[in-house]
Amino acid sequence: xxxxxxxxxxxxxxxxxxxxxxxxxxxxxxxxxxxxxxxxxxxxxxxxxxxxxxxxxxxxxxxxxxxxxxxxxxxxxxxxxxxxxxxxxxxxxxxxxxxxxxxxxxxxxxxxxxxxxxxxxxxxxxxxxxxxxxxxxxxxxxxxxxxxxxxxxxxxxxxxxxxxxxxxxxxxxxxxxxxxxxxxxxxxxxxxxxxxxxxxxxxxxxxxxxxxxxxxxxxxxxxxxxxxxxxxxxxxxxxxxxxxxxxxxxxxxxxxxxxxxxxxxxxxxxxxxxxxxxxxxxxxxxxxxxxxxxxxxxxxxxxxxxxxxxxxxxxxxxxxxxxxxxxxxxxxxxxxxxxxxxxxxxxxxxxx
Amino acid sequence: xxxxxxxxxxxxxxxxxxxxxxxxxxxxxxxxxxxxxxxxxxxxxxxxxxxxxxxxxxxxxxxxxxxxxxxxxxxxxxxxxxxxxxxxxxxxxxxxxxxxxxxxxxxxxxxxxxxxxxxxxxxxxxxxxxxxxxxxxxxxxxxxxxxxxxxxxxxxxxxxxxxxxxxxxxxxxxxxxxxxxxxxxxxxxxxxxxxxxxxxxxxxxxxxxxxxxxxxxxxxxxxxxxxxxxxxxxxxxxxxxxxxxxxxxxxxxxxxxxxxxxxxxxxxxxxxxxxxxxxxxxxxxxxxxxxxxxxxxxxxxxxxxxxxxxxxxxxxxxxxxxxxxxxxxxxxxxxxxxxxxxxxxxxxxxxxxxxxxxxxxxxxxxxxxxxxxxxxxxxxxxxxxxxxxxxxxxxxxxxxxxxxxxxxxxxxxxxxxxxxxxxxxxx
Numbered sequence: 001x002x003x004x005x006x007x008x009x010x011x012x013x014x015x016x017x018x019x020x021x022x023x024x025x026x027x028x029x030x031x032x033x034x035x036x037x038x039x040x041x042x043x044x045x046x047x048x049x050x051x052x053x054x055x056x057x058x059x060x061x062x063x064x065x066x067x068x069x070x071x072x073x074x075x076x077x078x079x080x081x082x083x084x085x086x087x088x089x090x091x092x093x094x095x096x097x098x099x100x101x102x103x104x105x106x107x108x109x110x111x112x113x114x115x116x117x118x119x120x121x122x123x124x125x126x127x128x129x130x131x132x133x134x135x136x137x138x139x140x141x142x143x144x145x146x147x148x149x150x151x152x153x154x155x156x157x158x159x160x161x162x163x164x165x166x167x168x169x170x171x172x173x174x175x176x177x178x179x180x181x182x183x184x185x186x187x188x189x190x191x192x193x194x195x196x197x198x199x200x201x202x203x204x205x206x207x208x209x210x211x212x213x214x215x216x217x218x219x220x221x222x223x224x225x226x227x228x229x230x231x232x233x234x235x236x237x238x239x240x241x242x243x244x245x246x247x248x249x250x251x252x253x254x255x256x257x258x259x260x261x262x263x264x265x266x267x268x269x270x271x272x273x274x275x276x277x278x279x280x281x282x283x284x285x286x287x288x289x290x291x292x293x294x295x296x297x298x299x300x301x302x303x304x305x306x307x308x309x310x311x312x313x314x315x316x317x318x319x320x321x322x323x324x325x326x327x328x329x330x331x332x333x334x335x336x337x338x339x340x341x342x343x344x345x346x347x348x349x350x351x352x
Numbered sequence: 353x354x355x356x357x358x359x360x361x362x363x364x365x366x367x368x369x370x371x372x373x374x375x376x377x378x379x380x381x382x383x384x385x386x387x388x389x390x391x392x393x394x395x396x397x398x399x400x401x402x403x404x405x406x407x408x409x410x411x412x413x414x415x416x417x418x419x420x421x422x423x424x425x426x427x428x429x430x431x432x433x434x435x436x437x438x439x440x441x442x443x444x445x446x447x448x449x450x451x452x453x454x455x456x457x458x459x460x461x462x463x464x465x466x467x468x469x470x471x472x473x474x475x476x477x478x479x480x481x482x483x484x485x486x487x488x489x490x491x492x493x494x495x496x497x498x499x500x501x502x503x504x505x506x507x508x509x510x511x512x513x514x515x516x517x518x519x520x521x522x523x524x525x526x527x528x529x530x531x532x533x534x535x536x537x538x539x540x541x542x543x544x545x546x547x548x549x550x551x552x553x554x555x556x557x558x559x560x561x562x563x564x565x566x567x568x569x570x571x572x573x574x575x576x577x578x579x580x581x582x583x584x585x586x587x588x589x590x591x592x593x594x595x596x597x598x599x600x601x602x603x604x605x606x607x608x609x610x611x612x613x614x615x616x617x618x619x620x621x622x623x624x625x626x627x628x629x630x631x632x633x634x635x636x637x638x639x640x641x642x643x644x645x646x647x648x649x650x651x652x653x654x655x656x657x658x659x660x661x662x663x664x665x666x667x668x669x670x671x672x673x674x675x676x677x678x679x680x681x682x683x684x685x686x687x688x689x690x691x692x693x694x695x696x697x698x699x700x701x702x703x704x705x706x707x708x709x710x711x712x713x714x715x716x717x718x719x720x721x722x723x724x725x726x727x728x729x730x731x732x733x734x735x736x737x738x739x740x741x742x743x744x745x746x747x748x749x750x751x752x753x754x755x756x757x758x759x760x761x762x763x764x765x766x767x768x769x770x771x772x773x774x775x776x777x778x779x
Contacts, residue, residue, distance in 0.1 A: 005490040013497060016757050020765065173766035 503553025
């Protein structure tokens with residue numbers, strides 16, 4: 001009798017859970033975020049926003065033995081516009097570069113990536129770190145399927161959380177609707193783009209260096225169709241002088257000190273760049289002093305605040321991301337070996 | 353930690369069973385109190401008290417050097433400490449026979465569904481259930497599954513969705529209009545209810561799957577007609593714990609008015625502190641004490657002990673007014689609970705009254721309103737039941753029940769995530 005009741009209970013529970021199981025199956029088969037099955041190429045034809053941290057880490061893991069990377073660019077999406085072809089001019093000719101970035105990267109993410117490379121016994125000969133107050137303030141893995149840290153970087157400790165994050169976001173009703181619509185119609189429609197659900201903008205992706213270049217935006221800028229009124233309305237800055245709140249606290253200090261130790265161990269030729277945000281908010285001086293004390297004044301460069309780079313919107317794609325022309329200028333300054341010349345270049349930009 | 357806490361109280365129970373002398377029994381109880389609360393104090397409150405001690409002296413120009421501890425708060429420590437302590441106190445007052453069954457006792461304290469967020473079940477209710485052999489009970493298991501489903505809806509759909517707006521609004525309260533701040537406070541009231549009562553439903557439902565009956569933890573508190581009723585319906589396992597093991601031993605509402613006022617303040621302040629080591633929780637307790645005291649002193653604290661609008665479909669105007677007023681008072685107090693500091697709570701409230709009102713549609717929060725209405729409607733219709741999907745003694749056709757289950761599963765799946773994860777300029 002008892003067994004009969006138990007069987008009845010299990011049977012009914014399975015019936016009630018059927019839709020959930022069906023969607024689970026659908027998710028596993030379709031794998032919209034590309035985290036279940038292995039993929040040789042992540043960006044090709046993909047219209048779903050995927051976790052750049054996972055892409056960067058997985059691609060590195062697959063390729064590091066082949067390409068023996070020894071030079072890395074770390075940072076959030078702002079770092080995307082530091083192109084390897086430009087950077088390589090300042091490095092030894094035999095350097096093998098990899099862009100190890102993540103969307104909305106955290107200091108925690110940068111620290112974990114550096115630690116990961118070190119633990120693999122790989123070289124860290126040249127490193128360029130692109131940060132801002134937001135990056136430095138984040139001392140934990142972020143939530144959400146676009147940002148969550150790749151499980152390999154945490155020794156697969158949070159692999160369940162990692163996968164449930166994607167599974168949960170798959171069920172977000174607007175995304176699910178758009179995704180199924182796209183799968184059936186084969187088209188990315190305006191409502192999908194407008195709601196940041198799917199994106200078919202043209203990116204040039206280099207699998208070896210893990211670089212994604214925004215060809216779409218550059219093409220529009222050259223055709224003078226990019227800076228529309230709608231887009232310009234997103235370029236915001238407050239009137240007056242503002243300083244970011246202190247971002248470096250105890251946990252950040254620990255991570256930064258660990259990073260420094262690894263750099264010392266590897267004799268790394270590193271540079272740390274504080275990004276020039278369009279909002280012109282100046283990077284906190286206390287944080288800057290801390291970074292300069294730890295990493296050395298000649299290796300930390302702050303381009304935030306009011307200056308020529310941040311003055312004009314033509315240097316930016318949006319409120320946050322600056323164009324490669326800015327990054328080129330920055331690289332020219334930070335790799336200038338003549339300190340007087342470098343100081344003059346900084347002064348010419350109006351940076352105090 | 354849990355083994356240590358269980359061990360202390362298990363041994364205290366054994367000691368109480370073998371000692372009849374009142375003085376010795378008191379000593380055993382006091383030892384158990386000191387050790388159990390001492391562990392809780394070190395892990396949860398040590399840094400808070402040290403910081404405030406240093407700050408207090410700093411005000412007088414004396415700068416002390418003291419080390420705070422770099423420790424992680426063990427999960428669920430407040431819950432299992434109170435659960436284990438209730439056993440020792442009940443054993444001391446001879447309300448239960450101390451157990452020699454170490455497995456049963458440790459299983460009682462560490463009972464997994466209740467471990468992280470309660471309910472803080474009493475040994476008198478839960479412990480004897482570990483002595484008996486359980487068999488699968490179909491009706492209990494089905495009801496447990498329903499309660500889990502309702503709990504998931506409240507946690508995932510209501511609480512988690514409210515949380516993203518609440519977090520955004522509380523983080524930007526300085527720049528937002530008054531209407532958004534009001535909305536943020538109201539959403540937080542639903543967030544904390546959905547979160548906490550949702551967890552409780554999941555815990556109680558899971559217990560029922562294993563054949564255990566847990567005590568009820570929330571009884572539609574937002575349909576209360578006054579604050580006293582609210583506190584009889586909110587986090588019942590905790591409030592009844594404080595009533596039985598703190599308020600009544602302090603003298604309860606017997607004695608002089610001064611004693612009644614004192615006891616009430618002590619209970620609410622301790623209740624606030626139990627929720628976390630921050631002045632905001634203490635302020636929240638204090639505000640609730642101030643709400644509660646007039647009712648107690650006027651002898652109106654037990655005026656509303658029945659279910660609101662019993663036998664009727666809707667409340668009358670007076671009841672509706674009372675419900676809304678009680679909800680508003682609770683919401684005002686929740687601002688202190690949610691704020692990072694007392695200063696922020698006052699600034700938040702100040703901005704509600706000083707900022708001009710604007711439309712709040714810009715927060716795209718309106719999609720939450722139908723979901724909140726679903727929860728409110730279901731809880732209203734089921735207000736005399738154990739939980740939102742308690743269909744016992746209700747004649748609901750099978751197909752309707754199946755529709756309800758599927759609808760809730762779909763809503764939970766589809767609204768279980770948020771656009772927040774998607775809003776990111778894709779570079």
